[in-house]
Amino acid sequence: MPVLEPRLYYRGAVAVQVAVIGSGAEHTERAEAVGRLLAERGCTVVTGGLGEVMAAAARGAKAAGGTTIGILPGERREDANEWIDHAVVTGIGHARNLAVVASGDAVIAVGGSWGTLAEIGFALRLGRPVVILEPGHAVEGVSRASSPEDAVELALRLLP
Amino acid sequence: MPVLEPRLYYRGAVAVQVAVIGSGAEHTERAEAVGRLLAERGCTVVTGGLGEVMAAAARGAKAAGGTTIGILPGERREDANEWIDHAVVTGIGHARNLAVVASGDAVIAVGGSWGTLAEIGFALRLGRPVVILEPGHAVEGVSRASSPEDAVELALRLLP
Amino acid sequence: MPVLEPRLYYRGAVAVQVAVIGSGAEHTERAEAVGRLLAERGCTVVTGGLGEVMAAAARGAKAAGGTTIGILPGERREDANEWIDHAVVTGIGHARNLAVVASGDAVIAVGGSWGTLAEIGFALRLGRPVVILEPGHAVEGVSRASSPEDAVELALRLLP
Amino acid sequence: MPVLEPRLYYRGAVAVQVAVIGSGAEHTERAEAVGRLLAERGCTVVTGGLGEVMAAAARGAKAAGGTTIGILPGERREDANEWIDHAVVTGIGHARNLAVVASGDAVIAVGGSWGTLAEIGFALRLGRPVVILEPGHAVEGVSRASSPEDAVELALRLLP
Numbered sequence: 001m002p003v004l005e006p007r008l009y010y011r012g013a014v015a016v017q018v019a020v021i022g023s024g025a026e027h028t029e030r031a032e033a034v035g036r037l038l039a040e041r042g043c044t045v046v047t048g049g050l051g052e053v054m055a056a057a058a059r060g061a062k063a064a065g066g067t068t069i070g071i072l073p074g075e076r077r078e079d080a081n082e083w084i085d086h087a088v089v090t091g092i093g094h095a096r097n098l099a100v101v102a103s104g105d106a107v108i109a110v111g112g113s114w115g116t117l118a119e120i121g122f123a124l125r126l127g128r129p130v131v132i133l134e135p136g137h138a139v140e141g142v143s144r145a146s147s148p149e150d151a152v153e154l155a156l157r158l159l160p
Numbered sequence: 161m162p163v164l165e166p167r168l169y170y171r172g173a174v175a176v177q178v179a180v181i182g183s184g185a186e187h188t189e190r191a192e193a194v195g196r197l198l199a200e201r202g203c204t205v206v207t208g209g210l211g212e213v214m215a216a217a218a219r220g221a222k223a224a225g226g227t228t229i230g231i232l233p234g235e236r237r238e239d240a241n242e243w244i245d246h247a248v249v250t251g252i253g254h255a256r257n258l259a260v261v262a263s264g265d266a267v268i269a270v271g272g273s274w275g276t277l278a279e280i281g282f283a284l285r286l287g288r289p290v291v292i293l294e295p296g297h298a299v300e301g302v303s304r305a306s307s308p309e310d311a312v313e314l315a316l317r318l319l320p
Numbered sequence: 321m322p323v324l325e326p327r328l329y330y331r332g333a334v335a336v337q338v339a340v341i342g343s344g345a346e347h348t349e350r351a352e353a354v355g356r357l358l359a360e361r362g363c364t365v366v367t368g369g370l371g372e373v374m375a376a377a378a379r380g381a382k383a384a385g386g387t388t389i390g391i392l393p394g395e396r397r398e399d400a401n402e403w404i405d406h407a408v409v410t411g412i413g414h415a416r417n418l419a420v421v422a423s424g425d426a427v428i429a430v431g432g433s434w435g436t437l438a439e440i441g442f443a444l445r446l447g448r449p450v451v452i453l454e455p456g457h458a459v460e461g462v463s464r465a466s467s468p469e470d471a472v473e474l475a476l477r478l479l480p
Numbered sequence: 481m482p483v484l485e486p487r488l489y490y491r492g493a494v495a496v497q498v499a500v501i502g503s504g505a506e507h508t509e510r511a512e513a514v515g516r517l518l519a520e521r522g523c524t525v526v527t528g529g530l531g532e533v534m535a536a537a538a539r540g541a542k543a544a545g546g547t548t549i550g551i552l553p554g555e556r557r558e559d560a561n562e563w564i565d566h567a568v569v570t571g572i573g574h575a576r577n578l579a580v581v582a583s584g585d586a587v588i589a590v591g592g593s594w595g596t597l598a599e600i601g602f603a604l605r606l607g608r609p610v611v612i613l614e615p616g617h618a619v620e621g622v623s624r625a626s627s628p629e630d631a632v633e634l635a636l637r638l639l640p
Contacts, residue, residue: 014245017237044246069229069246075262075286075413077177085174086204086229088248089262091286092412093395094602095252095575099259102235102249114604117619121598122574126235126251138620139597235573252572253555254442255415274444277459281438282414298460299437334565337557364566389549389566395582395606397497405494406524406549408568409582411606412575419579422555422569446555446571 015067018155019046019104019128020057021097021119022136027053027111030133032060033148034108039066041156046071046103048096049080049087053110058083071100098122106155109136129158175227178315179206179264179288180217181257181279182296187213187271190293192220193308194268199226201316206231206263208256209240209247213270218243231260258282266315269296289318335387338475339366339424339448340377341417341439342456347373347431350453352380353468354428359386361476366391366423368416369400369407373430378403391420418442426475429456449478495547498635499526499584499608500537501577501599502616507533507591510613512540513628514588519546521636526551526583528576529560529567533590538563551580578602585609586635589616609638 018038020031035045035057045061047054049070058068062083070084073096080087090096097115101107101123107130109116117137123130124142131143133151143158145151178198180191195205195217205221207214209230218228222243230244233256240247250256257275261267261283267290269276277297283290284302291303293311303318305311338358340351355365355377365381367374369390378388382403390404393416400407410416417435421427421443427450429436437457443450444462451463453471463478465471498518500511515525515537525541527534529550538548542563550564553576560567570576577595581587581603587610589596597617603610604622611623613631623638625631 017247067246069248071248077263077265086227086246087177087263088229088231088259090250090259091262092252092255092258092415092575093578094605095412095415095572095578098252098573098575098598099248099250102251103237103247105237114601116601118578118598118601118605121594121596121601124594125574125598138618140618252415252575253418254445255412255418255572255575258413258415258438274441276441278418278438278441278445281434281436281441284434285414285438298458300458337567387566389568391568397583397585406547406566407497407583408549408551408579410570410579411582412572412578415572418572419568419570422571423557423567425557 015044017044017046019107022053022110022112024111028056031056031110035060036064037152039064055081108151131155175204177204177206179267182213182270182272184271188216191216191270195220196224197312199224215241268311291315335364337364337366339427342373342430342432344431348376351376351430355380356384357472359384375401428471451475495524497524499587502533502590502592504591508536511536511590515540516544517632519544535561588631611635
């Protein structure tokens, strides 16, 4: 099982974190699959903690017994969707998008609009590997995957 | 066991999060006790993820089999101390202090300098219960405790 | 005239920036005096851009022909009070408090509640000189002034 | 003169703010032209306050007698380039990109890499009009201009 752990030296217990970003109700099924597959590979799923793609990815991860982190834009923990284990309440609005992708050892984009584009920009700026699950933003030089399975495989392969 | 869980409705699995803030090498022993006691009560320990008080609180929590979240100021997960389970990489410098206290259902201050004062201010601004473990900043109207045991008891009692 | 200009080398045109922080309707008169006095000394007044103390300080500065910067927590320039010349729209909520004090070469606190305490903490953390106009938060080791005149004199004398 | 002023009601003195974003030494000449043209139209030029495109846009604005705001990622005012009139020191790293575009009534992108892509994403998320000066990022649905003159004309025409 080729799960790479960036901090293997720590009791073998610290998980790879993968950020799942995006939006759009039409993408929830695929986001849920991404979350589930990541959890099956032992990865913690990091999202923005709210609805649609964020909720679906977390729901998928929990269904597979995984762990989820939600990095919220507002000031209330209660804003987190119900599949968030660990809620980080930032209070910094859209600027929390930086924290979402920075907290991923890799990033998978599922659907998404302008906030997602900002996240992809930040992820690339910080050198995080990014995979765009098709359809999605067209960003030159960024890896693309045609299925949740391929997106997860590719993201894990790109881990530093 | 009077642990209050703000999201008991969620499978009984989502933990109360308590932020432990502060700094100062001379406070690490008491910070470690605070972390341990919180973990024994089922609370997740949230810190700024770096050294001294932050590391000691996380170390104490892990020694008691607890869970830890580190909310880092920089852009690298590797900056987290070795007792952090879930690393949130914010990239926003001292502004991450807001996220640390906002992510706590309650906040315990152990020692600390000006950054800690900023955190106490933010915690009060957001309505988070704050307990200052003596000695520590003098802030009017804020609860004080004379031992780690009292600090944890008081913080849990003040939970919303 | 002992106005120190941190960037005098630049055409003599770049002004000292002084952040005026605080809140409370009962402090507006003194905040307005602080803003006026700062403008008379050639300083640009930096505030959080909203009401009460923030608006009063900017109003005072404009009455004396000065220049004002408002660093807003929200996402809309329209939130700025009408005495703001240059609106900085941060979108990061209370975390913009860090930017307010960091943008001051010195900081004067007029009244204020918990948000102001967070700002004082951040200002001290960043090494900015801070003057608290009485009455106000009691913070050990921070200079205090009993009148707007004294506060401005002291702040300018403490400039790096 | 078709300069639209979002706050004309305020003594006619509050200027339109246009954010100029981007990077790349090969784009400085065109960035300088953009800054100059904006200043000639009465607009304040907002940038990230550092080098290359940011410095060139500010330099152009100052050469035309304009006003400049630099929104810095670090904690020191001294980091601002020498053409910045008003330095906003955020301390929040790349998250300051959000503040740069949010502070523009319109946004013009000149060259740029991943940080610029994040800014474009945020600008669109916040509903700010964006013009990309060619060559530059390809973002579906975003206006493009082939010269600094066209970019400035188009940005001003798109003002809300």
